[in-house]
Structures are given as C-alpha cells and as structure tokens.
C-alpha cells in the first residue's frame with residue numbers, strides 16, 4: 136500500500152532514496168530530501184509491506200494535469216517482485232485524471248511501459 140510521507144519516516148525515506156543512482160552523494164541526498172519536505176509541488180510516497188516500508192516514489196506536480204515521476208526505488212530485498220509496477224499502479228489509482236511523465240532519473244524503468252496505460256493493465260492482471 137502506498138502512503139504519504141511524514142517526518143517520522145525521514146530516516147527510512149533517505150535510506151530508500153539513496154538507492155537511486157544519482158542520490159549517492161550525501162549532500163545531494165539531503166538537498167533532495169529537503170525539497171520533498173518543503174516544496175509544495177513535490178511529494179513523497181512510501182510503499183508499505185507487512186514487514187515495513189520497503190519502497191518510495193517521489194513526484195513533482197508539474198501542474199494540475201501532469202505529474203512527473205522523479206524517483207522510484209525499492210529495498211534490494213524487495214526487487215523483482217513487480218512492486219515497482221504496483222507502486223505506479225497505486226499512484227495512478229490515487230490520481231486517475233493526471234498524466235504521468237518520467238524524469239531523466241526514472242525513464243529507464245518507466246520507459247519500459249506506457250506508464251499511463253500499460254501499468255494499469257499489467258498490474259491489475261497480477262493483483263487479481
């Protein structure tokens with residue numbers, strides 16, 4: 136289940152963000168985290184499994200019609216189980232009328248699919 140970020144999740148969120156290839160530098164990571172905590176157009180979501188918070192999606196609300204997926208990351212022990220797709224699908228369910236676009240940081244993963252359509256189909260197939 137996707138949940139909205141709150142301050143008490145900061146440590147785990149920074150740990151997850153640090154798995155992004157471009158967030159390895161501590162200063163950069165802190166500045167990204169600061170952006171998500173302060174900028175109104177940025178929002179972090181965390182993915183909760185029974186064992187805890189294992190994934191993160193960071194988005195930019197470009198405008199009321201457009202959302203850019205800036206960060207997507209999972210704990211290594213939870214990769215390869217289609218949770219990446221499920222996170223996007225859940226985000227889409229929460230924002231059904233918004234068009235998703237990838238960021239340079241996420242285009243490799245997002246680019247595998249049509250994130251506005253194929254994810255829904257593929258994910259609802261697997262969660263049935």
Ligand SMILES: CC(C)(COP(=O)(O)OP(=O)(O)OC[C@H]1O[C@@H](n2cnc3c(N)ncnc32)[C@H](O)[C@@H]1OP(=O)(O)O)[C@@H](O)C(=O)NCCC(=O)NCCS
Pocket residue numbers: 154155156207208209210213214215216217218219220221240241242243244245247
């Ligand atoms: C990106 C990430 C969240 C994907 O999560 P996941 O649950 O392992 O992926 P899923 O199981 O939902 O997706 C599976 C498909 O995506 C592909 N995929 C996974 N990571 C990918 C990546 N970084 N780039 C391109 N494709 C990727 C898999 O090969 C698989 O393809 P297949 O269905 O053709 O076999 C996860 O690999 C991760 O946390 N990576 C480190 C952070 C990162 O690099 N994020 C930016 C990605 S561009």
